Amino acid sequence: MKLPIMNNQEPGEQDGCGCGTRSYTTRPGMTRRSFLRRGTAATGAVAAIAASLSPLRELTDTDDFSVAKFIQKHYKEMDGKEMASALTRISNEVEKRYDVRPNIRDIKPMDGVEFVYALNLTRCIGCRKCVHACVEENNQSRSPEIQYIRVLEMPRGTTDIEQGNHHYDRPTVPDEDHYYMPIQCHQCANPPCVKVCPVEATWQEPDGITVIDYDWCIGCRYCEAACPYWARRFNFTKPEIPKEKINPNMSYLSNRPRQKGVMEKCHFCLHRTREGKMPACLEVCPTGARKFGNVLDPESDVRKILETKRVFVLKADVGTLPRFFYYFDERDPINEKVPTGVPMEGES
């Protein structure tokens, strides 16, 4: 069996399309008929491709794609001038979109500081105030709402997080038969998320905080798969924040507004904590369950807790060396006077 190729037809052979043999025996060039047919096919193909791409017309947001953004360097490669121009660009974008001129800076880590978090499970009552204070502070998308902290309602008698209830809803908390375990980024000393990132868009800072350059992340979500604490969040859609909800106190590596298609996560409120303030989740906590500070400072609360309390980390077996510690008070937790009947906040 012979395969047809372009020139395998003998002169005089019928071509089957009814147009006779003249077209290619006497004139090897283009006939009018084939020109029309081919032209129609080509036009049709172009039209079909254009029609398939038509959703791209909705790409009106020029902030998402701009030359300045395209050529912007990785955070660690930007010099002072380049960072300044990046911050100006971001300020302009924020002002344009939210009508607020933000105070945005690139705040560097302090020398001799390594931040750790300690959470007192005896005191936590599961009111979810930290969850929402975090969202307010860090300019997370409200629709859909992205939360960095997940509070588990745990049955007493186990620390197995598989048994926690993520979606508890009660008129008041705490419930007598349960205790509460908030989980957020553990700022690991051996962070698997940093290891897997193909473009170094996420890294560990000298003060122990793992940060993300939102302008560098390619959105592959490998870090999200690698995190044993489910601490990372992805912007599946364009983040929506009401104008009046914007927190104008921003920094490049923390709470500036994110774009669609990038990862984000808890950064220990570095725009606050690197200036000596406490994280938003700690400030709002009504029971004092949250302790934060510099573990290198022998006088700090966290240092004393690590030295004196019965402290544990989640999933010690995965070898991530978290900087987020849980502990129980030494006192008898059953007779402990913790607040009761506190109105709780909903999931969203």
Added chain:
Amino acid sequence: MKDLIREYPRFIWRCFRLSFVGDWKYYTWMFTLSVIALFGLNAYAKQFVQGLGTTGLTDQVSWGLYIANFTYLVGVAAAAVMLVIPVYVYKNKELHNLVIFGELLAVVAIIMCLLFIMADLGRPDRFHHMLLRFNFPISILTWDVIALNGYLLLNLHICGYLIYCAYNKRTPTKKFYIPFVFIAIAWAISIHTVTAFLYSGLGARPFWNSAVIAPRFLASAFAAGPALIILTLQVIKASTGYPVSEKAIKTLKGIVTIALGINMFLLGSEVFTEFYTGTAHSVSARYLFFGLDGNAALVPWIWSAIALNTFALVALLTPMSKKRWILNAACVAMIVGIWIEKGMGLIVPAFVPSPIGELVEYVPTMNEILVCTGIWAFGLLIYTILVRVTIPVLYGELTVDTVYHTEPEPKLKTTAGVTP
């Protein structure tokens, strides 16, 4: 060299022109594929504008159909080596004229892999960041980028060189391609190993954190890939008359049978370890095979995969498969069975429940499915074109000397270049 510069673009142009020549079956096939591919492009354009919210993915199940298809196709690409090894290592004569179709399949499979990765990225516009800050050798994903692109280049070179030599009626110079063939053999193993390490290297996901993942990937790839090649070769033979000997099919059948057997064995080992020890780490496996707390979206999938693979293995091991239609049915069964096993059976369950115990199920959206079918259609489209132009060149019908009319009308009674 001067000749090459002049002749090579002409060769490409003639191949391009040739890809538009065929009978009505060819046109129907190509038209259908183009339509499906364009629907996929349309769905992707929507995703590009609105973000990955158009998919069924969530923060809990953050990888789904795209990565599942990617993983499967890396296997298909690696499986080309199952034609290459018999031909170049064991000097198998029957497969000698067929090995090129395996290599072309590898090229297309890798292109599809790259498309699936692009579809999965939240910021495809920043893909160049890979070139600027490449986290090598720490991130296994960067290994995969090197492995896949290297394999693509190797196979493009091997196929391109052999076809271009045939076009020029030259005997290929061994030193220009044999070394690359042997590099490609090792490289084929590496692409699927590295892809398996993407998953097995994550301590956060006990379901993946198993040393048997890489061997399982290779075994399933060497079953599903050659099964696909068995079907493809029959279609090539039927539609173009290209000689495909019975012995060649038999050789491939032998490879498929052994690989499928090993794959089932490794799956069994995994199942035993998960369920007999019954640690907390087997919760994803329990979800996959039996469901958890009434959530059982994957249960029908995995059991159909097991049923399909078991049927295929039984059919291949018994004389039943001497009947051609049963062999073909077994091939189809294992292609589908392994696709499920690697996608719905391996990628998705690792995310359920989440690392902190939340159970969220994954259901792909229509838009996501359209993107996937679009990429598959596009891949088949390229493969059809590659086979369609390769065959006349190998036959010596399209050579550098062939007189070339600019206006050919295809002979409508003959068929050409139709693949599954």
